[in-house]
Amino acid sequence: MAAPAPRLRPLALLGALALACGPTSGTSEGESEGTTTGTDTTTEGGSASASSTGADLPTPHGWQVSAHLDTDIGSIFSIWGDGPETIMAVGGQPTAGVILEYVDGAWVPDPGIPPSTPRLNWIHGIGEDRVAVGYYGAVIHRVGGVWEPRESNAGAPLWGVWGASADDLWAVGGAGMELPPVMIHFDGEAWTPVDVSAVSGESHALYKIWGRAADDIYAIGSLGLILHYDGNTWSSEETPTTSTLIGIHGDDDEVIVAGGRASGVVLRRQEGVWNALAFPDDQGFDGAWIDPAGYATVVGRRGFIALFAPESSAWVREESGVEEELHSVFGIPGGPVFAVGGFFDKAPYTGVILERLP
Numbered sequence: 001m002a003a004p005a006p007r008l009r010p011l012a013l014l015g016a017l018a019l020a021c022g023p024t025s026g027t028s029e030g031e032s033e034g035t036t037t038g039t040d041t042t043t044e045g046g047s048a049s050a051s052s053t054g055a056d057l058p059t060p061h062g063w064q065v066s067a068h069l070d071t072d073i074g075s076i077f078s079i080w081g082d083g084p085e086t087i088m089a090v091g092g093q094p095t096a097g098v099i100l101e102y103v104d105g106a107w108v109p110d111p112g113i114p115p116s117t118p119r120l121n122w123i124h125g126i127g128e129d130r131v132a133v134g135y136y137g138a139v140i141h142r143v144g145g146v147w148e149p150r151e152s153n154a155g156a157p158l159w160g161v162w163g164a165s166a167d168d169l170w171a172v173g174g175a176g177m178e179l180p181p182v183m184i185h186f187d188g189e190a191w192t193p194v195d196v197s198a199v200s201g202e203s204h205a206l207y208k209i210w211g212r213a214a215d216d217i218y219a220i221g222s223l224g225l226i227l228h229y230d231g232n233t234w235s236s237e238e239t240p241t242t243s244t245l246i247g248i249h250g251d252d253d254e255v256i257v258a259g260g261r262a263s264g265v266v267l268r269r270q271e272g273v274w275n276a277l278a279f280p281d282d283q284g285f286d287g288a289w290i291d292p293a294g295y296a297t298v299v300g301r302r303g304f305i306a307l308f309a310p311e312s313s314a315w316v317r318e319e320s321g322v323e324e325e326l327h328s329v330f331g332i333p334g335g336p337v338f339a340v341g342g343f344f345d346k347a348p349y350t351g352v353i354l355e356r357l358p
Contacts (some may be wrong), residue, residue, distance in 0.1 A: 058295055058309045060318045062357040066338065067107045069351035073098050075342030076351040078122040078132075079330045087332065089340055090120035090132050093349055097134055099123075099147075100353075107353060114140055114149045122160045122208070129166045131186075133158035139171065139191060152191045156182045160208035162217070170194075170229075172219050174205030181206040181221055183234075199236045200225060210248045210255075220245035220257055226267075226274070240276045241265055247287035247328060251294060254311055258285035258298045266298055270311060277313055287328035287339070299326035299339050324352045331356070 069076065074093040081087035081102070089107065092098035097117040099110040118135035125131075130142035137154030139161075140147050152158065156175045163169030167188025174181045181203055183194040196219075200206075203225040211217030215231025224241040227234050245259035245267070257267040264279035266288075279285070285300030294310030303320035320326065324341045331337030342351035 056309050056312055056314045057316050058307045058314070060307060060316045063305065063318060063320050063339070063354045064357060065322065066353040066355040067351075069107075069342070069353070071348045071350060073100070073109070073351055074119065074349045075327075075344050076100070076340040076353060077120065077327050079328060079338050079340045079353075080123045080125055081330070081332055082125060084332055084335045086125070087336075087338070088123055088125075088130065089338070089353060090123045090134075091340070091342070091351055092117075092119040092134075094119050094135060097132075097138070099132065110147070112142075112145075112147045114147055117149065121158065124161045124163060124169075126163060126166050131161055131163070131169060131171075133161045133171050133173070137173070150186075150191060152184055153193055154182050154184055154191075158182070158184075159206070160210075160219075162209045162211055164211060164214035164217075168214055170209050170217065170219070172206035172209045172221070174221070176205040176222060179204060181225070183209075183219065194234075196227060196234050199227060199234055201236065207244070207246050208248045210250065212250065212252070218248055218250075218255060220248050220259070226257070237274065239267065239274045241267065244284070246285065247298075249289045249296075251290045251292075253294065254290070256288045256290060256296045256298070256308075258288040258300065260284040260300075264298075264300055264304070266308075268296075268311075268313075286326065286341070289329045289331060289337075291331055291337070292333050297329045297331075297337070297339075299329045299341070301325045305329075305339060318356075320354060322352055322354065324350075326352075326354070 076089050076091035079089040087102035089100045097120040099113050100107040120132045120134035123132040135157050137152040139150045139152040156173050158171050158173035161171040169186035171184050180197045181200045183196050184191045203221045203223045206219045206221035209219040217229040219227040222244045224239045226237045243260045243265045245257050247258040255269040259265050261284040264282040264285040266277045283301035287299045290296045296308040298306045303322040305318040305320045306315045308315040326339045326341035329339040337356040339354045
C-alpha cells in the first residue's frame with residue numbers, strides 16, 4: 001500500500017521563530033544545527049555591511065508554498081535533484097526521518113526509507129545513486145532504487161554530504177560542543193573517519209561540504225571554519241569571520257557561504273579571497289545556491305530569502321510569505337527552484353516547502 005501524501009495546510013503566516021538551541025549531543029531531541037558558544041563576529045578589512053541598493057540590483061522573484069507539512073512529516077532540511085523527475089527532500093522528526101519525492105506536483109513520502117531511520121539532514125545524488133545523512137550518525141544509500149542503512153562510524157550527528165562519484169563521498173558533522181568536528185569518507189566499500197583536528201582549530205562541528213571536483217572541495221563549520229581539499233590534503237583557509245557557517249554552494253567562478261546565528265553573514269570566495277557581507281538586522285542564514293547564470297540565492301531564519309547578482313554584493317530581498325526558518329535552497333537548471341525548512345528548535349516540528357515563481 002502506498003504511503004499517504006503529506007497533509008497540506010492553507011497558506012498562513014506561522015508564529016515567530018525562537019532563537020536556535022544548539023546541539024549538545026547526538027541524542028538530544030531539541031538539537032539543531034549551528035549554535036556554538038561565543039558571539040558571532042566579522043573582522044574588519046574583509047567585510048562590509050549589507051545594503052540592498054545599487055544600479056545592478058537583480059530582479060526579485062515571488063515565491064509560493066508548495067507544501068506545509070504537519071508533525072506526521074516534520075521539518076525539511078535539504079532538497080536535491082538532477083532533473084524534474086528526480087527531486088527529493090529529506091527531514092523528519094528527531095527519531096523518525098522522512099524522504100519526500102516530488103511526483104506530478106505533489107510531495108509524496110518514500111515508503112522505502114529503512115525502519116528506525118532518524119531525522120535526515122542532507123541528501124546528495126550521483127547518477128542513479130543517492131545518499132542521505134542525519135541524526136546519530138545515520139547514513140543511508142539508495143542503490144538500484146533501494147534504500148539501505150550503512151555503518152558510518154561517525155559517533156555524532158551528520159549535517160552534510162557531497163561526493164564527486166559514488167565511490168568518493170564525504171560527510172561532515174559534529175555535536176557542536178566539546179568534541180572535535182566529524183568528517184568521514186566513503187570509498188565505495190565502507191565509511192571511515194577522517195581526522196581533521198590538526199586544521200580545525202577551536203571549531204567543534206562541520207555543517208556542510210561541497211565541491212567542484214574530487215580535488216576541489218570545501219567544508220564549513222563553527223567559528224568561521226572553512227577547510228579546503230586539493231585531492232591530497234585538507235587545509236584551513238583564512239576567513240574574515242568567526243560566525244557559524246551553515247550553507248555552501250558554488251560554480252566555476254565563485255563559492256558562496258551562508259551563516260551567522262544572532263545575525264546573518266554571507267561569504268563569497270572570488271579570485272582566491274574570502275570576503276564577508278554582514279547583515280546585522282537579520283537573523284542567521286542557513287542555505288545558499290548559485291544558478292547556472294551566476295545568481296545566488298541565500299535563505300535563513302524568519303523566512304529570509306535574498307537574491308544576489310553574479311559576482312556582486314548587490315542583492316534584493318524576495319518575499320517568502322512565511323515565518324519558518326528556511327534551511328536550504330536548490331534548483332533544477334531550466335526547472336523549478338525550491339526552498340525548504342520549518343520549525344526546528346522545539347516541538348512541534350513542522351515543515352514547509354516553497355517554490356519560486358517564474
